[in-house]
Amino acid sequence: TRRGVPEGILAAGKSPSAVATLTQAALETTGHALVTRVSEADVTAVTDEVADGVTVAHDERGRTLVARCRGDERPTVDAEVTIVTGGTADAAVAAEAETVLSVMGVDTTRVDDVGVAHLGRVLDETEELRAADVLVVAAGREGALPTVVAGLVDTPVIGVPVSSGYGHGGDGDAALAGLLQSCTVLSVVNIDAGFVAGAQAGLVARAVSDARHGST
Amino acid sequence: TRRGVPEGILAAGKSPSAVATLTQAALETTGHALVTRVSEADVTAVTDEVADGVTVAHDERGRTLVARCRGDERPTVDAEVTIVTGGTADAAVAAEAETVLSVMGVDTTRVDDVGVAHLGRVLDETEELRAADVLVVAAGREGALPTVVAGLVDTPVIGVPVSSGYGHGGDGDAALAGLLQSCTVLSVVNIDAGFVAGAQAGLVARAVSDARHGST
Amino acid sequence: TRRGVPEGILAAGKSPSAVATLTQAALETTGHALVTRVSEADVTAVTDEVADGVTVAHDERGRTLVARCRGDERPTVDAEVTIVTGGTADAAVAAEAETVLSVMGVDTTRVDDVGVAHLGRVLDETEELRAADVLVVAAGREGALPTVVAGLVDTPVIGVPVSSGYGHGGDGDAALAGLLQSCTVLSVVNIDAGFVAGAQAGLVARAVSDARHGST
Amino acid sequence: TRRGVPEGILAAGKSPSAVATLTQAALETTGHALVTRVSEADVTAVTDEVADGVTVAHDERGRTLVARCRGDERPTVDAEVTIVTGGTADAAVAAEAETVLSVMGVDTTRVDDVGVAHLGRVLDETEELRAADVLVVAAGREGALPTVVAGLVDTPVIGVPVSSGYGHGGDGDAALAGLLQSCTVLSVVNIDAGFVAGAQAGLVARAVSDARHGST
Amino acid sequence: TRRGVPEGILAAGKSPSAVATLTQAALETTGHALVTRVSEADVTAVTDEVADGVTVAHDERGRTLVARCRGDERPTVDAEVTIVTGGTADAAVAAEAETVLSVMGVDTTRVDDVGVAHLGRVLDETEELRAADVLVVAAGREGALPTVVAGLVDTPVIGVPVSSGYGHGGDGDAALAGLLQSCTVLSVVNIDAGFVAGAQAGLVARAVSDARHGST
Amino acid sequence: TRRGVPEGILAAGKSPSAVATLTQAALETTGHALVTRVSEADVTAVTDEVADGVTVAHDERGRTLVARCRGDERPTVDAEVTIVTGGTADAAVAAEAETVLSVMGVDTTRVDDVGVAHLGRVLDETEELRAADVLVVAAGREGALPTVVAGLVDTPVIGVPVSSGYGHGGDGDAALAGLLQSCTVLSVVNIDAGFVAGAQAGLVARAVSDARHGST
Amino acid sequence: TRRGVPEGILAAGKSPSAVATLTQAALETTGHALVTRVSEADVTAVTDEVADGVTVAHDERGRTLVARCRGDERPTVDAEVTIVTGGTADAAVAAEAETVLSVMGVDTTRVDDVGVAHLGRVLDETEELRAADVLVVAAGREGALPTVVAGLVDTPVIGVPVSSGYGHGGDGDAALAGLLQSCTVLSVVNIDAGFVAGAQAGLVARAVSDARHGST
Amino acid sequence: TRRGVPEGILAAGKSPSAVATLTQAALETTGHALVTRVSEADVTAVTDEVADGVTVAHDERGRTLVARCRGDERPTVDAEVTIVTGGTADAAVAAEAETVLSVMGVDTTRVDDVGVAHLGRVLDETEELRAADVLVVAAGREGALPTVVAGLVDTPVIGVPVSSGYGHGGDGDAALAGLLQSCTVLSVVNIDAGFVAGAQAGLVARAVSDARHGST
Ligand SMILES: Nc1ncnc2c1ncn2[C@@H]1O[C@H](COP(=O)(O)O)[C@@H](O)[C@H]1O
Ligand SMILES: Nc1ncnc2c1ncn2[C@@H]1O[C@H](COP(=O)(O)O)[C@@H](O)[C@H]1O
Ligand SMILES: Nc1ncnc2c1ncn2[C@@H]1O[C@H](COP(=O)(O)O)[C@@H](O)[C@H]1O
Ligand SMILES: Nc1ncnc2c1ncn2[C@@H]1O[C@H](COP(=O)(O)O)[C@@H](O)[C@H]1O
Ligand SMILES: [Mg+2]
Ligand SMILES: [Mg+2]
Ligand SMILES: [Mg+2]
Ligand SMILES: [Mg+2]
Ligand SMILES: [Mg+2]
Ligand SMILES: [Mg+2]
Ligand SMILES: [Mg+2]
Ligand SMILES: [Mg+2]
Known part of the structure; x- marks a missing residue:
């Protein structure tokens, strides 16, 4: 394609x-x-x-x-995407994003279990988060994690709402609305759309990689 | 009453x-x-x-x-409520809460301008937040502030969604849904309901005050 | 924690x-x-x-x-939470609240089967309701019970909407909206969120207990 | 017609x-x-x-x-409709219902200011409420009043949701959903539809009046 | 009761x-x-x-x-309720209404298969419809049947939305909204609430029966 | 174009x-x-x-x-569109449709004031309705008119929901949902979209006109 | 019928x-x-x-x-309907439309796999699309295909939203809203309503066929 | 910052x-x-x-x-953002994005009036679209433009829904849902959020610029 x-x-x-x-x-x-x-x-x-x-x-x-197929080779992209999750409920979405990035030839790092209820854990990862070229941040429940992360970094952040709650807004709608209302700058994909988040992060990573290698 | x-x-x-x-x-x-x-x-x-x-x-x-009326006296409640806001958009709601608490005889403290996009400002106020008997936290935009605050304290937190955004969820619905999905423990009142948040905080404060003075 | x-x-x-x-x-x-x-x-x-x-x-x-674990001890909280339900449909939510309160060391009382269609039963329990330090009231169907209860007492009331209906609003949305619109003062948690209601009641109970024992 | x-x-x-x-x-x-x-x-x-x-x-x-027109005469209906409101916010809707009933030739009684937050006031009116042939009950905020009233009487109750709130559900949607979920038996008309509630009550009143006078 | x-x-x-x-x-x-x-x-x-x-x-x-129980007797109500349906999708709701009316002692008549797409069938039943004291009309799909029926009669009509569609509004929400917007006078119960429609019709029937026999 | x-x-x-x-x-x-x-x-x-x-x-x-511009000529289409309304609330939408059809060169007929609450008026117009090549039917309130009309004719019917109500669904959503759930065959345009309904009817009319004149 | x-x-x-x-x-x-x-x-x-x-x-x-039944004959309609899909997710809806058209005696053509993400494929089919008398276009995901197709042709287009997505709007609501907001002229049927789309296309086709043969 | x-x-x-x-x-x-x-x-x-x-x-x-302030200098970013609109209704949102990009030091290009109803105009701009490092695409009405554009390029696309319609979904909700359901890869910001779209595009542009100049 x-x-x-x-x-x-x-x-x-x-x-x-x-x-x-x-x-x-x-x-x-x-x-x-x-x-x-x-x-x-x-x-x-x-x-x-x-x-x-x-x-x-x-x-x-x-x-x-x-x-x-035998002999088919993954492309190589010289840029790094970090995928951030708040808890185990975000694991499937993060894995979907990881797979598409892997197929696109982008290396990924994981920062897991950094829910906003425990700010210390997020803050401890600040250096790791700043090292990435692009961040994909999964957002279950109230969807606050991408906002908090985006407040710590200079990097483009792509938020993915996750349908891990119950009750009012628990199907991902609370997280989606929260991401759209975020008071830091970030962009958003649909609920549980790990594929889209990963692919969009991959497009940015490739643009950075190409720039690094002078190809555009 | x-x-x-x-x-x-x-x-x-x-x-x-x-x-x-x-x-x-x-x-x-x-x-x-x-x-x-x-x-x-x-x-x-x-x-x-x-x-x-x-x-x-x-x-x-x-x-x-x-x-x-001349001679009418405010009751005296020996417990403190702290009202927390993320920005100027929350000022009217916070003031409504303050007024009802004042009429109930409860002293209030304000912690303002501690939006989640700037975690440092929230963390700097940790001691102040822990000093309160009850917290009322206003929640504009994505409504993440009460979750972050509740993660820092031992105190009951009452969240008030504020209708300060625009677009999808901007009428306070994103903040309300976010508060209901919060991954820390808190309870919630309706959008812009500073009166209810203040009054509920006042009921808790009075219960604490009564306990302090052995009256129940 | x-x-x-x-x-x-x-x-x-x-x-x-x-x-x-x-x-x-x-x-x-x-x-x-x-x-x-x-x-x-x-x-x-x-x-x-x-x-x-x-x-x-x-x-x-x-x-x-x-x-x-063997030897692990529950804390002891010197304050009482009463859990109120309108019918058997509220039993699971009430039990979830009871469990978290028990783990927090808070004693609970139950007032059951006091649906608003039969005001006499609610009124008969007025003394029992007033004896609590905090009330958790489950709210199925139209969610009127917490409003009625809060009108009878001096105590903080936490309402929990229950998803026990069918048709328009039957998934708990009618009860949630009703609680948020309540014409008495109360605060709210998400639909079926017995855990959150219990834990928030526990935080208030502990604040009262601490005040009773002079620890804050 | x-x-x-x-x-x-x-x-x-x-x-x-x-x-x-x-x-x-x-x-x-x-x-x-x-x-x-x-x-x-x-x-x-x-x-x-x-x-x-x-x-x-x-x-x-x-x-x-x-x-x-001069000479045009109102019909005479021998049955009584009582219109019940919780507060001044319901006055316009109640007045609209009263007018249509008056045109239909039905006498109306008013029972006002009996909000559910003050059960005593409702209970004091029990005899008055039982005296009617049909009841129209306005329902602002959480819409609990018609449920409470229907629990006290043998009479058909028609509930009218009123758009008197603010925030989530405040445009009458909370009251409408609450009426539809009512745990007592009643029927409902649209938000602020005093005309429809009055006219439907009038149809029932006329059926009763006709039965009284043997005309059907 | x-x-x-x-x-x-x-x-x-x-x-x-x-x-x-x-x-x-x-x-x-x-x-x-x-x-x-x-x-x-x-x-x-x-x-x-x-x-x-x-x-x-x-x-x-x-x-x-x-x-x-052996010896328990149904009351006798001297008034007739007619239950109207547009098609087989409304049968369960109509049967629920019939049962509650039967327990209340009210005789019921059925007028079935009179969907609005075939006005002739509805018009043919006009006399039958006019003979009832109260009408319960089930309303699947777009919910037009109660409006059409109410336009033909002098009788109070209670509409019941039925969840028989698919796609946008197919869970009964289209029919409910349609009934609330009806341009003839009628009152409404919740989606699929045959029980409530039947019971409300029964209350009206009993009021008529009592009037017939001079008991109120 | x-x-x-x-x-x-x-x-x-x-x-x-x-x-x-x-x-x-x-x-x-x-x-x-x-x-x-x-x-x-x-x-x-x-x-x-x-x-x-x-x-x-x-x-x-x-x-x-x-x-x-001087000299610019309307095309001529040999097919007729009839525009049907239930009441004066539909007049603006009908006029918008009429204008676009006039610009497209299509002659239009109007059948007005045939609300479903008065079936007689609709039935009286049956011949007129059958004479058209295409029908545009405006649908205020519960949106039942297009369904009733489509049940009387062999002609394609295009329904336009009109935002003439108040309360739940009164902004046209009840009518839109009703049209989509219609139990007769018709197609739909957006709320108040007289322009689109007229233009779509014009496209059908032109196809019929072309067929009449052998041009396709 | x-x-x-x-x-x-x-x-x-x-x-x-x-x-x-x-x-x-x-x-x-x-x-x-x-x-x-x-x-x-x-x-x-x-x-x-x-x-x-x-x-x-x-x-x-x-x-x-x-x-x-043996001997029952399909009518013959001299006009062609083309059914357009973006991918395999639209197949069931397209087949439902095809069946009803077949029963109505209308010949159908299929243009498949022309999703908007690959404009070339749509453009390649322009002649095929222009050859039809009426077009039924299925619209999964964001529902853009009917808009794009309608921009290429002179033919009436009927759009059918398909419930093939996931997340926000994935049950067909995004596609339905998109079709209603289309910036080209088209009319719409309910989500997954292949039957209605086919039947409405059949009514138009028959009108064209009749015009071709001078029968109206 | x-x-x-x-x-x-x-x-x-x-x-x-x-x-x-x-x-x-x-x-x-x-x-x-x-x-x-x-x-x-x-x-x-x-x-x-x-x-x-x-x-x-x-x-x-x-x-x-x-x-x-006098002497304050804009940063210089060596990467280009192209802003794409379908019509004049998108102008305000595009201008808001342009301003924030200008403050961030990013040069912007405009591609206007390329609505999806006229595919030719979009296709004519393919080279221009491919020349950008990042694309911001405004999406009024049904929100199809960003999907069509993303299908033509290798570049990351950020879609902004615009509230330019009327009726169902016309407040930007149709466009937002359409963007979230897009069948090409893109990310999204809130309705009318030109500021956020511009700022996010600016973050990506700066990452590319830094890569070009070897600074990360
Ligand atoms: N048009 C806009 N849309 C979205 N966010 C904005 C806009 N203008 C400013 N902001 C952001 O909103 C926040 C300012 O909010 P406030 O404190 O209420 O002025 C800052 O984080 C800005 O970056
Ligand atoms: N199908 C039904 N729809 C609505 N209400 C019902 C239905 N069946 C029973 N009820 C009412 O619901 C209440 C019983 O609820 P519960 O205590 O949960 O059994 C009683 O007030 C009944 O009158
Ligand atoms: N009242 C209307 N309702 C729906 N679409 C319209 C209306 N008036 C004009 N249009 C269509 O909207 C587009 C014009 O949009 P704009 O570029 O914003 O003027 C054209 O494709 C018209 O065919
Ligand atoms: N999990 C996913 N979420 C969103 N889009 C996807 C996903 N998997 C595949 N797609 C995209 O959806 C389209 C495939 O749709 P389909 O033709 O139904 O298989 C392609 O454009 C894919 O890029
Ligand atoms: Mg930031
Ligand atoms: Mg905590
Ligand atoms: Mg009270
Ligand atoms: Mg009762
Ligand atoms: Mg009538
Ligand atoms: Mg028909
Ligand atoms: Mg066109
Ligand atoms: Mg692509």
Whole structure:
């Protein structure tokens, strides 16, 4: 694809055989395929479908699958994305972002368990957070973490609301609204959209990498 | 009134003459009256209506009016409430809370301009925040401040969402949802409900004061 | 934890093994653990994981689990919280609140089956309600009970909306909106958030207890 | 009109001259006209338009206007409707209901200032409430009053949500949702729809009156 | 119960054993019990629990159960309620209303399959509709049927929105909003609330019956 | 423009001078201009701006303005659109639709004051309704009129929700949801979008006209 | 049926035996039946119920069933509808539209996989799109495709929002709102309402066909 | 400020004198001030307040004001941001973004009037769009433009929903939901938040500029 964003196949709402067919088509066109929100049945269907020599990597946490033809190579991007989470409820979203960044050739670092109820833990990570070229920050519950993080750094921050709560706003709507109202500067993707957050971070990382290497 | 909560008269949506009549009635029954969301016309109507010897105090910021008959005395509560704001947008709500607490006989302290985008300012106030018996924290925009404050203290925190934003959730709905989803323990009142937050804080303060003086 | 609020582990949305790991970690750090919204599988996983000498108490109604190391002692709080419900639909939320208060060392009383459709039953309990230091009132359907109760007492009231209805507003949104619009003074927590209501009541109770014993 | 419900002309959103024309047309067809939500300009326009001998009665509170040709007679209904309000914020809605009932020939009684925060006042009116054939109960804020009233009587209750609050649900949505979730039996009309509540009460009153007089 | 409204037990969200206990309690107090939204398991639990001589009638369509002690007699109400539906999607709601009316002693008539897309069918039933003392009209999809019916009759109409659609508003919200906006006079109950519609119709029917027999 | 749909200039939210500039530009490119939602100031600004020989027609009801260069000719479409309204509240929306159809060269007929509360009036117009090639039906309040009309004809019906109500759903949302849930077949445009309804009806009319004349 | 629109039976929410009964009734009245949203059990029940000589065609993708008596003939419509989709997520909705058009006797063409993220693919189909008499365009995710397509053609476009996303607006609400806000002219049906889109397109096609053959 | 994001003063909801005071404070601390959503009165108050030698630049379109002390210098960023709009309704939002970028030292290019209804205009600008380092794309009505643009480029795209519509979703909610559901990769800011979009684009531009010059 033009943008270097792997065109993810969203498995949710498709039959395993449809997923397998689309994966095979992507492999033939681009040499690799990224599938998100896979079920066990999708993984089996893809594994059965693909040709010999295709490797299939399945990440259970993030519910992603990456298939790659022998000889297909990941690009190399010289810029770093750090993914920040407040707790285990954000793990699946963070993993989805990590996978797409990995396919785009971007190295990622993780800063986990830095919920805003314990400011000390966030503050301790300030140097780590400042070292990144771009930050993806997952935002469960009230979605305050990206605001707090953005207040500590010079780096572009992309916030991802996470649907980890219950009651009023618990499906991610509180976090989404909070991110949109943030009193620091950041941009936002949809609820649970780890794929989009990762890909957007990857586009920024690649722009930085290209600038570093004088290619634009 | 039974609860020691002054029965506030909500001027919004009432004519100045209706407000004056209700104020006069409260003065006759209880010796004082608290009116919220007053217009200039309400203040004039009340001032014209009340008997000689009644003092009328009008707070422009908080849009409150307190009328008091000569000789009517505020109760004395031996407990302290601290009111915390992130910026000038929260000033009116904080002032409304202050007025009701003053009528209930509770001393208040203010900690202002401690928005979450600048954690340093919040952290610098940690001792001040811990010194209070109850905290009222105003929450504009994404509503993260009460969560951050509650993470620093042992004290009950009452959050008030403020309608200071624009766009999606800017009418206070983002802040309200954020407070309800808070990952620290706090309780909440309605958007811009400085009166309710102040009065609830006053009820807790009085319970503490009574306990200090052995009266319950 | 600093606030004496047990840091509850929300089991919903986590695998049993993740729940067991987090419980074990809490036991090692604090000597006890409180888990909410547990499934049978969570209880089994925790029971299997924890060391000998750890007691595991499971409350089916409230779907809570409390694990405690031998020798770990509950604090003692000298203040009383009364939990009020309108009907059996509120039982799970009330039980969740009770558990967190018990872990915080606060004694609780129950006043049940006092729905607003039968005012006599509420009025009969007036003395009982006035005896508490703090009230937690569950609010199913239209959420009128906390308003009615707060009108009878001098005590701080914390309302918890309950998702026990059907149709428009039946997921707890009618009750939440009703509590926020209450014409008596009270503060609110999220829909079905028995844990938060209990913990906030516990913070107030402890402030009262400390005042009684001169410790602040 | 067939149902004996005066076909109200809703002035809001129409020009004064359009209102006058529609009023004149109603006078010609039925001998009388009921206009709701009138402005001063509407009243002037109607007064200027109507023929000699037409009386024009304008109720400022309820913003209604009733025009009646000389000789046109109100029907007589032998049943009583009581209109109940919690406070002055409900006055306009109650007045609109009263006007339509008056045009339908139904006598009305008022029970005012019986907010749920002061149960005593409601209970004191129990006999008065039980004396009615139908009750219209206005419901501002959290909308608890109709539920409480319905719990005290054998009579059909029609609840009208009133848009007298502010913040979340303050435009009448909290009261509407509360009425729909009521745990006693009642039926509901739209927010601020005093006209509809009055007319529906009038239809029930007429059915009762007809039964009393053996006419159906 | 005072109002002659059988205090329905809402089985949804309660365990079968809780339902059986509440049913038994109602039988002991009042001689009969009405349970709504029952599952098969609820019916079995109740049947097992109740004493000999108690009859248990289960309506599958309306998901209701009526238990009655030997010798307990239904009241007799001399007034008729007609229940109107547009199609089979409204059958369960209509059946729930029928059951509560039957327990209240009110005779009911059914007018079915008169959807607004086929005006002829509605118009053909005009005489039948006019013969009732009160009408309960179920309103699926866009909720137009009660408006059309109310335009044809002199009778009080109670509309019940039904959650039979899909897409935007399909959960009953379109029908509820439509009923509240109706341009004829009617009152409304919550989505799928056949119980409430039936009980409110029953209260009106009883008022008419009492008037017929001079008892009030 | 390609589609023969006049590219309307939406004046709302633009300054009068911006509106005049855009109108002038449209005149130069296409020989005519259609402006919707104009204020008096917009009309003055356009009249001042346009060259001699340009006629400016302003419709106050529909708040539209049509400017046309000397010699510019309307197309001729041989198909008829009938616009149906329930009452005067729908007049502005109907007028906006009429204007765009007139600019497209389509003749329109009006059927007014046929609200669903008075079925007789609708039924009386059945022949008139069947004579059209396409119907635009405005839908205020509960939005039932298009459903009733579509049930009487063989013709494509386009429904326009109108924001003429108050209370819950009164801003057009009840009518929009009702139209989307309609139990007869029709398609819908946005609330108050007379322009879009008229233009879509015009596209259908032109297709019919072309077919009549063998041009496609 | 009068309009030549087959009166679809919506199987969702009905028991298989109810579906079979309604199908049999339609066969007896009209010679054919169209059932939408069928389950496997519905298909079996219908197949078992219908008389010999009735053919039953089941489309798995679109979840439709068409039953037809021997000798019953489809009408013939001389106009073409093209159905456009952006991806496989739109397939079920497109198939539902296709089935109803087939029953109405209208030939359909498909243009698939022309998502807006790849403008080239849409532009390549411009001639194909212009060849149709009416277009049905499915709109998943942000619902931009119908707007883009309508910008390329002279043809009436009917947009169908599809519920294929996740997160905020993912249930089809984003697509619906987008279609209603479209800056080109089009009309809309409810989310996932392939049946309605197809039937409305069929009504337009028949009008065109009739015009072609001079029949109106 | 740390991030090089000028800390904008949001004038909306503040009095002119408060705005002037905050501006003066910012000038003293940082040598310059950026105020958004200014009224004429704000501009006058600031101009009167500031010291001699302070330049005040007011942009009427974007409603921004930039004050700068003599000698204060803008930073220089070696990266380009292109701002894209579909029509004049997006002009104010684009201007707000331009101002903040200008204060951050980033050069901006404008690509205007490329609405999605006219794909040709967008496609003609493809080279211009590809030349930017970051794109800010304003999205009125259905919000399709950023999706279409992102499909044409390799560059990070930041979408800003604009509140330029009317009816359902017209306050920017349709555009916001559309951007969040976009089927190409982009990130989003709140409705009308030109300031945030510009500042986030500025952070990315600076990261690219720093990379170009080897500074990180
Ligand atoms: N988890 C995801 N969230 C959002 N977009 C995704 C996701 N996975 C894939 N996509 C995008 O969605 C589109 C695939 O949609 P589809 O054609 O339905 O498979 C592609 O443009 C992907 O880039
Ligand atoms: N289907 C129903 N819809 C609405 N209210 C009901 C229903 N069934 C029973 N009720 C009422 O709900 C209350 C019982 O609630 P509960 O105490 O939860 O069983 C009683 O006041 C009943 O009159
Ligand atoms: N009243 C209206 N409702 C909906 N769309 C309109 C209206 N008037 C003009 N338009 C359309 O809106 C677009 C003009 O938008 P703008 O560029 O903001 O003037 C054109 O595509 C018109 O066809
Ligand atoms: N138009 C705007 N939109 C969003 N945020 C803004 C805007 N203008 C200023 N801000 C930010 O809002 C905060 C200022 O809020 P306040 O303290 O209320 O003046 C600062 O963090 C600014 O960076
Ligand atoms: Mg910052
Ligand atoms: Mg804490
Ligand atoms: Mg009280
Ligand atoms: Mg009762
Ligand atoms: Mg009528
Ligand atoms: Mg039809
Ligand atoms: Mg076009
Ligand atoms: Mg792309």
